Amino acid sequence: MFFSSNRKTLDEPVTSPTLPAARTRPELLSPAGSLEAFFAAMEAGADAVYAGLRDFSARAKARNFSLGDMERMLAYAHGQGRKVYVTLNTLVKETELPQLVDTLSALEAMGIDAVILQDLAVWRLAREHFPDLELHSSTQMTVHNVAGVRMLERMGFSRAVLARELSLEEIAGIRAQTSMELEHFIHGALCFCFSGQCYFSSYLGGKSGNRGRCAQPCRRRYRYRQQDGYYFSTNDLSAIDLLPELTDAGIISLKIEGRMKSAEYVSNVVSAYRMALDAAPAQRAEAVRQAKEHLKASFGRNPTKGFLPGGIPHDIAIPSVKGATGRFLGEVSQVRGGTISFKTRDRLHIGDRLRVQPKTDKAGTAFTIKELFQGQRPVKKVSAGVFVSAPSPFENTFKVGDAVFKVSSEQAFTLSEAACRRKLEQALPVPERIDLEVTLAECHLILRARVGDLDFEKSYAVETFAAEESPLSRQTLETVFAKSGQEPFLLGELATGELPPVIIPPSQLKQIRRDFYQQLSQTLRRERQAQQNRRRQAALAALLPASQPAQERRQFTLGLRDPRDIGLLLDPEVDRVMLPLTLSHVNQLRLGKGLAGKEDRIIWDIPFVLLGNQWNDTRKAIRILVSRGFSHFSLGNLGHFPLFDGFDGLHLHTSYRLFSLNSQAILAWRELGAEEVSLYIEDDRDNLAQLLARDTGVPAAATVYTRVPLITSRIPIRSVRADQPVVSDRGDTYRVDQRGGLTVLASNVDFSLLGQLDVLQSLGCHRFIVDLSHLGPHSPEGKKVLQVLKKGGEVPGTSSFNFEQGLE
Incomplete structure (x- = not known):
């Protein structure tokens, strides 16, 4: 497993970490969805911008940028002492992996400041083949506790973009146990759902938020008990009053949402936060007052501080408030x-x-x-x-x-x-530092330069004259070589050693300088291009080829909600059962007659959100289960992996919440310790065919029956209960369940691929998950599903989600 027993576990005492290098102020990070917005951010005082390419961006509807645009933007920003981060924060289909390789190669070559990612295919390819790329985790990865952040540290990320559901106290708790850079949103649109875990838009029409194409059904009006309301539409985050508290909690990058927003919005919002951040303590109250006036011109929704102050925010989603911006x-x-x-x-x-x-x-x-x-x-x-x-x-x-x-x-x-x-075309590359050693021997001037990892040496025959006065000196050479002409170099250290008392004509020195810098620049470009080509070709060669899938017998796992139903393991059609992992279920479970010795056929499913003491409680539950002989666990968040530090011989499965849309992601999960993965529930037939044709060495299971949790949120809806459906203008009905501090919206139409089992098996999938946790196997609906499972066919009145219609 990726986690050896000699690693420090999260329930061991934690010493104070070495925090990131001290900043005089936190970074103000602005969105840039267009060139106008980019320059608006620069002029308004952003320290950095994040921007998307035309592919692999979670804001596919934004205008976004070509690689050529991004390279020029980077040069302009670096010339201003600013940074540019590229968002590759969408899920990647199998056939898109070669294009992803090309993109990563180009971004590394241009020296982008960081890549923000969601799909572990990006992480794996970057780590293996493009090591110069700095990696930031997207908020789409749902990192919401210290375990998730410290997991990112192990994986080599340099920054975590935290989930927006955290309070200042929870953020400070994470900061106290990690040295990783922490980034948090401070302004802009909020999702009702935990980012990365929303399937609402995709379920309605294949437009996945995790692919950058969210149609925002949460912003629409719904009816509950004859009462219309915008039940799932959140107000906009505005943390202008909490900037000192965020900094004290350990946030080093303050992020503004809005790559779909106008340059006007960017200018107003960045200016407002710049004003508040730069104000001296004595003038801060007045600066914040003026900043709020700026924010009124940004045409956002009503402001809320969200979860930051702590407790349940009552102003974050108000059903009577329209969900539109402006x-x-x-x-x-x-x-x-x-x-x-x-x-x-x-x-x-x-x-x-x-x-x-x-x-x-x-x-x-x-x-x-x-x-x-x-x-x-x-x-x-x-x-x-x-x-x-x-x-x-x-x-x-x-x-x-x-x-x-x-x-x-x-x-x-x-x-x-x-x-x-026009402004962008005038941007010049930021000069690179060059360390130079100059020696003069036997009428040859020998120049040795170091630029980054490149060492370059060239010798020039020179005509010298005995110096009667002002002989060749280090100062003379520094004056000459400090000028690089058209080549983007900046002289750093200059070493000369002892120089003889001679003179080299100034015109000859200048000619040598011009030629040397030209030769160095050409060599540097050639070597870097060669390195880029080598890395790109190696990455492309490492992509798995398609092959004929092996045929195996079908295996079925039943998802249950009640430990008393595990007697279904005695059914010859049932290979395994899956139970929600809670302390009460652990204490309740008793393996009766005929079930003793079947511990290895029970999978414990860990809730994907573990806040507060829930992570420690889950760790305790795992200890109990392992001591009783259980060894199979299903993980739904990066923060789950450290739960198993110190344990050997366990079998870890990933749920569909840990995205497996391509073979590189599956290989990543294998490297992190997973022995089986669940295929992504949003996926379609074409991509599944491409993915399953790759031999990853990891068995893949497909969920073929469940109630899809379209939204999972920490936001309560006080006026809605599960007794009556929430109805859209189209007549679609949804169920809202609120328990354990979470709100879950699900369609009343279940997802089923039971009629597609032969197709899935022909594609190479042989493990199937039939989740009856919402029905119960002994209810009339549950019995109907089990009957169809045994006799074949499809359950009437169900949805195949994106399997047929396609995933955009």
Whole structure:
């Protein structure tokens, strides 16, 4: 296993860690979803930006950047003393692995400051083949406790982006037990669900949030007991009041959400936080007041401090508050063609941008105001409280009662994309440090340079003259070689040794300098290109080839919720059962007659969220189980792996919450100690076929029946119970369960691939998980599923999720 018994375990005493190098202030990290937003962040004072490429970005709808754009942005940022992090924070399909290799190779070659990742395929390929890349864990990895952070440390990450469900006290607790850099969001949109664990958008139409294509169904209106509400729509995080507390808790990077947002938003928000961060303690209160005025112009939702203050935040999700962004202006009272009329709650000006949001769950329609009327009179602006009419280019689109939001103002960031590109093209590469040794022997000037890992030497024949005065000196050489002309070098150390009392004509020295730096630059480019090619080819060669899947007998695992149902192990059709791992279940379980000695056929499923003392309680439960002869455990979070420090002979399985969408991810789980993986529940037939054709050496199990937890959240919904469904405008029904401090939204339509068992087996999958934990095997519905399992066919009224429709 990856975790040898000589590692320090998390329940051993922890000495004070060596903290990251002290900062005079935390890093202010800005989003950049467009070139305009990038320059807005730079001008507003961001210390770093995070930006996505056109592929592998969790904000696929943002404009994002080409590799060429990113290289120029990096040069510009480095010239300003700033950093650029690239988000490769989506799940990667099997056929996309070669493209991922090319991307990692290019990012390493350009010297990107860090890569933010979710899929362990990125981690494994970078660690094995592109070691110069610095790795940051995405918040999509759901790292929410000290065990998860220390696991990232073991894996070589340099920074953890923590889950947004943590309090300041919980963050400080993590900081006290790790030396890793910690990053946390301070502003912007919040997900109702733990990041990385939402299947809502994907379940509705294959548009996966974990692939950067979230359709945001959580922002829509739903009905519960005849009461309409935005039950799953969160307000926007705003931690402007908590910056000193976040710094004291150990956060070294303060992250602003918003790669889908405008340059205007970026400018306003970054400026506000820069103002608050830079204020002296005595002026901080006034700076925060002014900063909040800036934030009012960012057109976000209502602000909340989220979970940071501690306890359950009552203002994080308010069903009566519309889920749309922007400043609510009012409701449409008249529609004439494409012209809408309404009483505005805020000032309006030609050039403002509006979005009209229908009462249904359909997307809103946005347009820029080009004409404005107060009554019949055309005006350029109106004050709040005025009845106003605004023509739009959309005929027969809007209805009376639609909500109107202002999403941008006429004071927007004005630098155009063309101007941004011109500015970007002027960015010069940041000079590289060169250490130089110069010696003169037998009429030859010998130059030895070191740039990074490259050593370069060249000898030049020179004409010398005896010096009557001002002989060749170190100072003379430093003056000459400090200038590098068109080549991006910066002279560092210069060593000369003892120089003879001679003179070399200045014109000759300058010519030598020009030639030497040109030769050095060409050699450096050639060597780096060669290294890049070697690493890229090695990575491509290491990708697993397709082969003919082996055929094996089917094995079935039943997911149960009650330990009293383990008698199903006596059914010859059932190979294993899976039980939720809780202390009560551990204490309740008794292996009766006929079940003794079957401990190795019981898998204990660990809850994927372990907060507070839950991790330690789970560790205790595992000790008890291991002492009783149990050895199979299913893991759903990186923080679960350290639970097994010090144990030998155990069999670890990964659940579908630990993403296995490609063979490199499966190889990563194997290296971390897993002996069996669960295939990703969002996956489709085509990718499963590609994945299962690769021999990873790890058995893969497919979940073929379950109730999909579309959302798992730490946010309670006080007005909703499980007794009645929550209904969408489309008539889809959902169940909300709230227990153990978590809220789970699930579709009332179960997921089933029982009718696809022959197909899955032909693809190379032979292990199947039938999860009846929500039904119970002895309920009428549970009995129906077991009957179909034995006789074949499909359970009526179920969904195949993305298997047929495809995963985008």
